Amino acid sequence: MNKEIYFKEDARSLLFSGVEKLSQAVASTMGPNGKTVIISNQYGDPEITKDGVKVAREIYFKNAIENIGAKIVKEVAELQVDLAGDGTTTAIVLANAFIQNLKDFDSNEINKAFDEIIPIVIKQLKLGSRKLEYKDIKYLASISANNDIHIGEIIQQAYNHASIIKVEESNDNEDSLELIDGMSLPVSYFSKHFINTNKKAECNFNEPYVLLIDGKLENLKSFETPIKQIAENNESLLIITEGISENLLRLLESNVLSGLLKLCVIKSPGFSQYRKDLLRDISDFTGADLINSFTKQYNLQSFGKLKSLKVTKNNSILVKHPDVDIREYIDDLKALSGLKELTKQDRELIEQRVINLTGKISIIKVGGISEIEMKERKDRYDDAVLATACALEEGIVEGGGIALFKIESEWLNNENKINKKSSDIDLNKALYRCLTSPACKILENKNNSPISLKFNLSENMFEQNIIDPLKVTRCALENAVSVAKTILSTDTVVLNERQWT
Numbered sequence: 001m002n003k004e005i006y007f008k009e010d011a012r013s014l015l016f017s018g019v020e021k022l023s024q025a026v027a028s029t030m031g032p033n034g035k036t037v038i039i040s041n042q043y044g045d046p047e048i049t050k051d052g053v054k055v056a057r058e059i060y061f062k063n064a065i066e067n068i069g070a071k072i073v074k075e076v077a078e079l080q081v082d083l084a085g086d087g088t089t090t091a092i093v094l095a096n097a098f099i100q101n102l103k104d105f106d107s108n109e110i111n112k113a114f115d116e117i118i119p120i121v122i123k124q125l126k127l128g129s130r131k132l133e134y135k136d137i138k139y140l141a142s143i144s145a146n147n148d149i150h151i152g153e154i155i156q157q158a159y160n161h162a163s164i165i166k167v168e169e170s171n172d173n174e175d176s177l178e179l180i181d182g183m184s185l186p187v188s189y190f191s192k193h194f195i196n197t198n199k200k201a202e203c204n205f206n207e208p209y210v211l212l213i214d215g216k217l218e219n220l221k222s223f224e225t226p227i228k229q230i231a232e233n234n235e236s237l238l239i240i241t242e243g244i245s246e247n248l249l250r251l252l253e254s255n256v257l258s259g260l261l262k263l264c265v266i267k268s269p270g271f272s273q274y275r276k277d278l279l280r281d282i283s284d285f286t287g288a289d290l291i292n293s294f295t296k297q298y299n300l301q302s303f304g305k306l307k308s309l310k311v312t313k314n315n316s317i318l319v320k321h322p323d324v325d326i327r328e329y330i331d332d333l334k335a336l337s338g339l340k341e342l343t344k345q346d347r348e349l350i351e352q353r354v355i356n357l358t359g360k361i362s363i364i365k366v367g368g369i370s371e372i373e374m375k376e377r378k379d380r381y382d383d384a385v386l387a388t389a390c391a392l393e394e395g396i397v398e399g400g401g402i403a404l405f406k407i408e409s410e411w412l413n414n415e416n417k418i419n420k421k422s423s424d425i426d427l428n429k430a431l432y433r434c435l436t437s438p439a440c441k442i443l444e445n446k447n448n449s450p451i452s453l454k455f456n457l458s459e460n461m462f463e464q465n466i467i468d469p470l471k472v473t474r475c476a477l478e479n480a481v482s483v484a485k486t487i488l489s490t491d492t493v494v495l496n497e498r499q500w501t
Helices: 008-027 052-057 064-083 088-102 107-127 134-144 149-161 221-232 246-257 272-286 327-337 344-357 371-394 402-413 425-434 437-447 470-488
Strands: 003-007 037-039 047-049 164-169 176-185 203-206 209-213 236-241 262-267 304-311 316-320 360-366 396-398 467-469 492-496
Touching (some): 008 052, 008 064, 052 064, 052 088, 088 437, 088 470, 134 371, 134 467, 149 371, 164 316, 176 272, 176 344, 203 236, 203 262, 327 344, 360 371
Parallel strands (some): 209 236
Antiparallel strands (some): 176 316, 304 316, 396 467
16 A cells, blocks of 8 residues: 655644644533533434533544544543543643643653653642542532532432442433442453443443353353343343353354344452352342353343443442342341351451442433433533542542642742753743643633633632542643653654545
8 A cells, every 4th residue: 555654844733733623622611611512413413512522532634644633632532531531621631732832842852851740740739639528529520510510419419328329311301319229349341342331431231131150151052042032132131250261252242243232241259258258149139040050051030130230441330120129138147247256357248248238329310301401411410420439539639720730830930849850941841831721721711712821829729619630630631741742752644545545
C-alpha cells in the first residue's frame, strides 16, 4: 500500500488543529454554566448531552491528520472513564492546554519538566484535600451533575440508605429511589467481550439465570439443554466459576459477539475454604445449585435467578430476585457466629458474610418527559454517582478548577521552593499556567466570552461547598500529561493511501 508522509510543521500544525477543535467542542459543556451539545444520529433521533466523553466519541474530521490528533486525545477521555468515571472534560481541556501552550518548546525539555513538576502538583493536591463527609455528598454530586441540586439530593438520599448505588431508566416522568437487597463481589468479567454497556465498560442484565460452578469449567456439555432454552427465549445468563478453559472462553465470546447468547462469566470470589463458604452464600442468595459434578445432564431447575446484574471492571453487583428467601439462612449464620469455640478471625469472616448477604442497594430511576431528556439526565446521574464514589475513596479538593489554579499561583510566587532543578523557567511557568485552563473555561462558559481569569485566592471553596473529587482531578491531570507527551514529541505522520485519497 502506498504511503504519504507529512513532516515537521506540516504534520504538527494539523495534529494540533484536530486537538484544538475537539477540545473546543467538549469544553463548551464544562461547568455549571456549560452548554449542551446536540449529536446527530444517522439512524435515529438526535442526542442532547453534556457528557464530555460522549461528545468526544462522536467527533471525526475529514482531514486525516486532524482526525489522528483528535483520536489520540480521545484516549484521554477513555482513560479517564476507566480510572475515575468522571472528569473527562477536565482531562481533555488540560491536554489541549499543554499541547497548545508547550508546542514551541523542545520535547525533551517538556518531558523533563513534566517528570519534575507533575508529582509536585499531585502532592500539593493531596495536601490540600479533605475527607468527604456523608452529609456533604449532595454538594459534590450537584456540582458533578452541572449544579443540579435535585440530582444531588436524590444521590444523598441514596447514600443515606446504602453504599452501593445503581442508576436506571424509569418509565415515569419523575425521578424515584428504590431500596433493594443486593450483594457486591470483588470480581469482574473474564473477558471484555462480555461488556454490553460500552460507555461504562459494564455488563448489565435484567433477571439473568445463574449457573454456579464449584471448580473450573472445561465445557458446557452438561448444560446444553438449559442454555439453549435461555438463548431461544432471549434471556441472559451469569456463570460464576473459579476458572474457565481457554477454548470454552473463546467459544462463549464468539456466541456473545454474534448475538446468539446474552452471557457474562465472572470469577468466584475468595480463596481456599472461604471461597467455598462464599459459594454457599451465593447459592442461597440466587437459588442456584452449587455444581461440582459434570457427569449428568442438568436442567433449568439447577440454575438460580437474579433480579438484575451489573459487572464492572472492578466488581459485580448482584440484586436478589424477590422469589428467593434467605432469611432462614442468614439466621443460621448469625447463630453460627455466636459459637464460643470460633476464633476471632472465623467470627469476623462469618459476620462479613452476613453483611454481604443483607446488603442494600439504592436504585435511582431517572425519569423524563421525553427519551432525549431522560437519557441526558441519566448521563448526569451516572457521572455524579461515579464522582461521589471517587470522592469517598480518595477525598475532595476545592472545586471549579480552583485546586489546580491555586497550585499555579503559589508556584509563581515561590519559584525556588517548588522547582530548583530546571533552568528553563519560561517552560515551567508555561506548564503551570496550563493548570488554570479548567477554571478559565468554567468562568468563560459562565460569561459567554473569553476572559482574563481573576480569583480572590483567599476564598475557601470548601466553605462554599464547591468541591471536586481528588481522584478525578488527579487522574485527569495524569491522563492529560500522558497524551500531551505523545503528541508534543511527534514530528512525522505516515498515512495509508486510503486515508489521503
